[in-house]
Amino acid sequence: MADAEAMAAGIVPGQKLSTALGLLPGLATFERDTAREQQALESLACWAGRFTPTVSLAPPNELLLEIGGCLRLFGGIQAIVSAVAAGCAEQAYTPGWAVAPTALAARWLARQGSGALCADLTSLHAALSALPCSAPAWAVEVNGRLESFGVRQLGALRAMPAAGLRRRLGNEPVDDLARAWGEIPDPQLAFVFPERFxxxxxxxxxxxxxxxxxxxxxxxxxxxxxxxxxxxxxxxxxxxxxxxxxxxxxxxxxxxxxxxxxxxxxxxxxxxxxxxxxxxxxxxxxxxxxxxxxxSQGHSAHLFDQAPEGExxxxxxxxxxxRLGTEAVQVLLPVADHRPECASSAQDVASAGTKTPTRPASPASHVRPLWLLPAPQALSEQAGRPYWHGPLRLLSRPERLESGWWDEGEQGAAGDVRRDYFVARNPQGQWAWIFRDAGGWFLHGLFA
Amino acid sequence: MSALPLPVALADVLARGDVWRGDTLASLPEAAISSGHTELDAELPGGGWPCGCLTELLVDRSSIGEMSLLLPALGRLSGEGGWLALVAPPWVPHAPAWIAAGVALERLVIVRAGQDVAWSTEQLLACGGFSGVLAWPGEGVSAKALRRLQVAAEGRPTLACLWRPAQVADAPSPAPLRLALSADDSRLSVRVLKRRGRPPSRTVHLPFFASIPRPGRENRVVAGPTLSLVADRGLAATPVA
The missing domain is CATH 3.30.1490.100 (DNA polymerase, Y-family, little finger domain)
Known part of the structure; x- marks a missing residue:
């Protein structure tokens, strides 16, 4: 087997390696690996499962897709053929293909690389008659006999009396002709899609x-x-x-x-x-x-083209x-904990959808800021007042949030707290949620 | 070929979303979501926060009540089952407050985008699956990135808001709606810098609402810290015999 460039240099199958290398010194040769060919054919059969559920392998290198049942889904022969061809090209396969009402005829036509589209038997018979007798790849002695008969095309062979041909060539070529012409049925062994991928x-x-x-x-x-x-x-x-x-x-x-x-x-x-x-x-x-x-959950397609744009x-x-990492894209879930830093927990988006959200612990009457600082920020005190971009004016009574002994000493836990929270505002008009504990004043949240 | 131009009624031209008269506000082809404040809605083209185009909100100092402008709209979008996304918020969202605002937390995605704020925002806008995307791109967002964001937002049913510092008010921006926010003692002032339609005239003053605790009825202004120092922890932990 040779690619287009090698063919142009005059290399044909059956040549000696030394001759081929003489014709094209830079030739790269690979040994044929039938196991990998079979694997490639099977993977291509898997891929073709998107077009039709009835796929058959014809080793070593042919694949049959039964498309008669799904023409309407794809919108006609031409559409499905171009979809298959484009898909093959994306995977860097360059298949010879043909569409025909019988499986054997399609294989023969495809071997010639004709790209023939035969929708009915009449056009199929015309296309088959013009095929050379070498297309079916019968045994060497059959081909030799045909050569000696002077028969070159399948049409001429077909015109000969069948009984005589059977005697001279054996049953196989005559039966093949009848299968290709659609006179006797030709069931195919369907490819079984593997259980696990x-x-x-x-x-x-x-x-x-x-x-x-x-x-x-x-x-x-x-x-x-x-x-x-x-x-x-x-x-x-x-x-x-x-x-x-x-x-x-x-x-x-x-x-x-x-x-x-x-x-x-x-x-x-x-x-x-x-x-x-x-x-x-x-x-x-x-x-x-x-x-x-x-x-897969089956779903109906839209009657009109009303699918939303975007993915x-x-x-x-x-x-x-x-791109950003799993922990960078999250949703929050409320946690029943009175300590502000413990009141929300980040969750994965997919897992969050399955849980029912719990209610927050703090009653709605208490004001809570939209934003929390990642960690309380210590504030200085000037003239007895906390100071954050100017002296803070306290606007609310203290709200005592206290205790948390159960996770004290744990890594990264808030631990036991004893804080008085205030809503405060500075001269710039910024609203802050600050607290005071034994350590002094801290900024913990921002109203926005 | 006919040399005569096609007869087009002037009224048809004026009815288009991208054509407006100098003395009125443009009507938008996409829906607008009411901001929850009549006075502000009257100043916004389409009568609310526009969907399908970029909105820039310029704030000099944050936490002056700027989110309270958007919260009613966000709560409504979330209540209708829409997804919301916060891209690179400067602080950590506090779950109880967002629930109180009516936002369904399981559909509020927080994206810590790092260097990829513009890229992430663009993806979120372009995918068409979000009702609201709020992004804090910081200082370093380029004009090209802004243009890409506006293109991504165009025609999508998404409320797209960018929070930017007030210094960029004079810099050109592709966003069709730009507002500058500031606060004084008792109210939040919204100045329209750019909008489709009649040039902005006046500043809208809004009282603080929604997420901001108002001093007065339930909250009394106290003169100073009325707190006695918290008792020493060691003492408090000692059980009383």
């Missing part, structure tokens, strides 16, 4: 920059999206396993705020993660495992989390 992709060269993994990631996630769609699942968490050149592997866990099945969303999240990732060592292979999957709240938060 785990896909490994060896990179063509070692990758040292995390961003360069995006391309491989795109291929993996495209396959994942096809698999999810075919199995009616959504993924909540998946792991990208990077195998380094020293044999060690490192895992990159990608969590979603809600179960997702959309390829674009996977890639946006992956881009943020890769932007932050520093590779420990060059990467040789990338694997993708779907760790947590849930059943939606949770998808956006997911990307922010990937």
């Amino acid at each position: 785990a896909l490994n992709l060896e990179l063509p060269s070692r990758v040292e920059q995390a961003e360069a993994l995006l391309f491989a990631g795109q291929r993996l996630f495209a396959t994942l999206a096809g698999w999810l769609s075919a199995r009616q699942l959504r993924v909540r968490r998946c792991t990208l396993r990077l195998t380094h050149d020293d044999g060690e592997a490192s895992d990159l866990s990608l969590g979603f705020a809600e179960p997702a099945s959309e390829e674009g969303r996977f890639l946006r999240l992956l881009r943020e993660h890769l932007g932050r990732l520093v590779l420990r060592a060059p990467v040789e292979a990338v694997g993708l495992l779907a760790d947590e999957v849930t059943e 939606g709240t949770l998808a956006c938060l997911e990307r922010l989390r990937a």
Whole structure:
């Protein structure tokens, strides 16, 4: 097998390696690895699950998609064919393809790279008749016989009496012709989508920059999206396993705020993660495992085009989390504690949605500021008054907040407090929430 | 080809959201949310805080009651099930006060964005899933970043507010609505620096409300600290026999 550049230099399959190297000294040769070819074909079959649930493998290198049942969903043959072709191109596959009413005919036409679109049997018969006899890839002796008959095209072969052909060529070619022409049924063995998703992709060269993994990631996630769609699942968490050149592997866990099945969303999240990732060592292979999957909840599409613009709240938060870190994007939950610094706790966005919010401990009649300082700030005292950008005027009676012996001495806990809180205002018009304890005056909160 | 221009009625042109007469306020194509204060609504184009465009609030010294301008609108948005986001707030939000303002905390996202305030705000605005985004970009936000934010906010059903220092009042900004806030003894003054429509004329004075404790009825102004020093901790902890 040779690529376009090698073909142009005159290299054809079946040549000796020395001849090929003589024609093109810079030629890179790879040994054929049938196991990996099979793996690639299976991953492509997974990917194709987004188009149709009925996919069949025709090893070594052919894939059959039954699209008759989903033409309406995609809006016609032309639309589905261009979607498949664009998807293949994104993954750097350049397939020969054809659309035909019978599976065998489609394979034969695709081998010629014709890109034939045969919607009915009449046009199919015309296209098949023009195919050379080498297209079906029958056994060598069959091809030799046909050569000696002087038959070059399938149309001419088909016109010959079948009984005589059976005697001379055996049953297989004649039956194949009948299958391709749609005269006898040709059931295909459907590809079974694997129970668990785990896909490994060896990179063509070692990758040292995390961003360069995006391309491989795109291929993996495209396959994942096809698999999810075919199995009616959504993924909540998946792991990208990077195998380094020293044999060690490192895992990159990608969590979603809600179960997702959309390829674009996977890639946006992956881009943020890769932007932050520093590779420990060059990467040789990338694997993708779907760790947590849930059943997809079916939903109706809109009758009119009224979907909101943009990606939606949770998808956006997911990307922010990937870039800024999990602890940078949080929601607050009230905690039943009278000490102001303990009255709120930061929570993860996804986990917060599942809990029912508790009521705050302090009664509504007590004023509470919108903002708290991260830690109480000591204030100086001038002429018996606390001072913060000017002398503070106390506007309320003291509110005593006291005790907290239960977590005293714990790391980072507020501990036992005994404070008198006041609302105060300075000459600039700033409203402050200050307290006084044994240590003096402190600024603790700001009304805004 | 006809040389005649298409007949367009003047009234149709004037009805467009982006065309306004010099003596009136513009009407906005997107909804506006009432600020909860009639006097302020009368000065805002569309009769409230505009959605789908950037609003700049310039405050010299914070904690003069500036959040109380937005809190009624935020409470209403949150009550309708909308998501709110605070990007790089200068202090820690205190949960009980936000609940008292009617904000559902499980839908109030706090983003500690560090250096990425502008980027985070832009993402939050562009995703279209938030009803309100409040950002504190600090001093270092560039004109280009502001323009990107305005583009991201355009046409979205989002109340987008930027808190900026009063020094930037003279600097040009792409935000269609800019307000400067200041406070004196008994009220909060709102000066409209820029808006769509008739040029701003007067300063709006608002009494303190919502989140600000008013001295008077329940709170008595006290002359000075009336507190006896808190008893020594060691003494207090000793059980009385």
